[in-house]
Amino acid sequence: MTPLEFDAHHLWHPYTSVTEPGPTHMAVRTEGVRIHLEDGTAMIDGMSSWWSAIHGYNHPAIIGAVKAQLDQMPHVMFGGLTHQPAVDLGQRLLAMLPEGLTRIFYCDSGSVAVEVAMKMAVQYQHSIGQTRRSRFASIRSGYHGDTWKAMSVCDPVTGMHHIFKGALSVQHFVDTPPIAFGQEWVEDPAANGLASLAACLEAHGDEIAALILEPIVQGAGGMYFYHPEYLNAARALCDAHGVLLIFDEIATGFGRTGKAFATDHTEITPDIICLGKAITGGTMSFAATVASDKVAEGIGGAEPGVFMHGPTFMGNPLACAAAGASLALLQEGDWQARVARIEAQMAAELAPARKLPGVADVRVLGAIGVIEMDHVVSAAQAHPISKELGVWLRPFGRNIYAMPPFVTEPEDLSRITGAMVHLAGVL
Ligand SMILES: *Cc1c(COP(=O)(O)O)cnc(C)c1O
Numbered sequence: 162m163t164p165l166e167f168d169a170h171h172l173w174h175p176y177t178s179v180t181e182p183g184p185t186h187m188a189v190r191t192e193g194v195r196i197h198l199e200d201g202t203a204m205i206d207g208m209s210s211w212w213s214a215i216h217g218y219n220h221p222a223i224i225g226a227v228k229a230q231l232d233q234m235p236h237v238m239f240g241g242l243t244h245q246p247a248v249d250l251g252q253r254l255l256a257m258l259p260e261g262l263t264r265i266f267y268c269d270s271g272s273v274a275v276e277v278a279m280k281m282a283v284q285y286q287h288s289i290g291q292t293r294r295s296r297f298a299s300i301r302s303g304y305h306g307d308t309w310k311a312m313s314v315c316d317p318v319t320g321m322h323h324i325f326k327g328a329l330s331v332q333h334f335v336d337t338p339p340i341a342f343g344q345e346w347v348e349d350p351a352a353n354g355l356a357s358l359a360a361c362l363e364a365h366g367d368e369i370a371a372l373i374l375e376p377i378v379q380g381a382g383g384m385y386f387y388h389p390e391y392l393n394a395a396r397a398l399c400d401a402h403g404v405l406l407i408f409d410e411i412a413t414g415f416g417r418t419g420k421a422f423a424t425d426h427t428e429i430t431p432d433i434i435c436l437g438k439a440i441t442g443g444t445m446s447f448a449a450t451v452a453s454d455k456v457a458e459g460i461g462g463a464e465p466g467v468f469m470h471g472p473t474f475m476g477n478p479l480a481c482a483a484a485g486a487s488l489a490l491l492q493e494g495d496w497q498a499r500v501a502r503i504e505a506q507m508a509a510e511l512a513p514a515r516k517l518p519g520v521a522d523v524r525v526l527g528a529i530g531v532i533e534m535d536h537v538v539s540a541a542q543a544h545p546i547s548k549e550l551g552v553w554l555r556p557f558g559r560n561i562y563a564m565p566p567f568v569t570e571p572e573d574l575s576r577i578t579g580a581m582v583h584l585a586g587v588l
Contacts (some may be wrong), residue, residue, distance in 0.1 A: 185540040186548070191218030194566050194573055196553055204553040207563035207577040212380070212412050214443030215271050216490050223442050226486035226515040239267070239476040246481035248303050253488040254436075254449065257421050263432040264457035266450040266468070267476040271437030272306030272413040274448035277470055279310045279583040280432045282371035282405045285456045288463035291403065294370040298333040298361055298404070303374060304381035305409050316382050319558075333369065337360045342377060342386035342526055355394050366402035371432070377423035377526075380412035384560045386524060386530045389426040396429040400522070405456065411437035411448065415487075416496045417564060419504060419527035432456050442487030447480035499567045503528045506571060507563070510578035514585045521559070531562040532581055538588040546587065552580035561585055 187199035336357035350356040408431040413423035437448035507530035
């Protein structure tokens with residue numbers, strides 16, 4: 162068996178058939194914004210390895226921090242012990258996060274960060290005597306991860322609720338905010354989506370612990386950008402009904418939308434925020450759930466007094482070192498100018514796709530560019546074409562999209578946008 166044959170027979174891949182796995186490439190090395198394959202092809206990464214490699218690959222500052230930490234102390238348990246990388250990262254996170262988010266829970270992956278946030282919400286409600294509040298509200302077309310509670314608040318159609326019916330918690334779903342980012346806001350609740358949220362909270366508010374949503378950008382659920390005013394008003398509705406507000410910024414955090422966090426497009430602060438993906442600059446799996454003092458002190462002030470969660474590898478020093486180095490690059494670098502430049506260039510270079518037959522919409526926000534088709538496009542068909550063009554893209558659903566590393570140079574970005582427009586013309 163060749164290594165690729167072994168892979169095809171024995172290794173599961175994300176959302177991939179095990180019986181008809183389709184083409185899989187052997188990656189051997191990364192450098193800058195490029196992934197090098199065994200056959201000698203170098204591909205410019207338009208995906209940042211699923212939103213994570215914001216500084217490109219093998220950044221010497223991150224590699225150096227991880228190597229130094231590896232020699233000193235790869236891991237210790239976080240129960241009863243702490244360490245400098247965890248403290249340094251916490252300080253950097255607080256300096257960057259919206260004010261009011263102060264209590265950091267380190268965890269293993271985005272999905273776990275969502276589980277932790279949902280558990281915090283339920284335990285907080287319990288601590289203030291709201292023991293009936295064990296359900297959640299969310300907006301349609303969302304994506305929050307693949308573990309059970311996270312999956313229960315994913316879009317009920319694309320989140321495969323029909324397959325897992327019976328095993329999934331039943332949650333409340335409200336309409337996707339209909340007014341797009343950049344469109345004019347309208348006050349009529351029937352037209353701006355808030356009537357749906359208000360009706361849900363009116364009917365079920367007393368059994369809902371929290372509203373969880375992806376602020377501004379719905380990622381894996383459809384690459385849709387919506388109006389910040391929706392969130393300002395949602396905050397007020399949640400407050401009126403005693404419902405906490407959880408922002409899942411796992412995809413949007415750390416500069417992707419042009420602001421440090423998508424929350425920064427709004428005038429409000431959530432009670433709990435979930436961070437992941439880009440937190441280690443794409444080096445390794447790591448995430449964080451950050452709560453307000455109100456949530457943390459509520460949980461601390463009532464039986465059992467401790468938050469009932471604690472992963473084995475919580476606060477792993479290697480991951481903290483990678484994340485600390487990644488945040489230092491953001492805090493000491495010029496990412497805002499770079500993301501603004503990427504936004505302007507993608508907007509200009511993707512615009513011609515609007516005229517192509519089969520293209521429904523073209524939209525750009527920060528370092529996210531989307532060509533939405535009027536039909537589902539096949540990733541398997543797209544791969545050989547984009548590989549030939551030296552660009553790594555992985556369309557899903559009706560969307561041909563890119564979220565390149567912030568360090569992508571204009572020439573490489575033109576190759577990415579060129580490949581996207583080409584794919585829109587042929588798929
Ligand atoms: C990717 C993602 C998750 C899940 O993160 P994992 O690290 O894959 O578990 C959750 N929420 C959002 C918004 C995401 O984009």
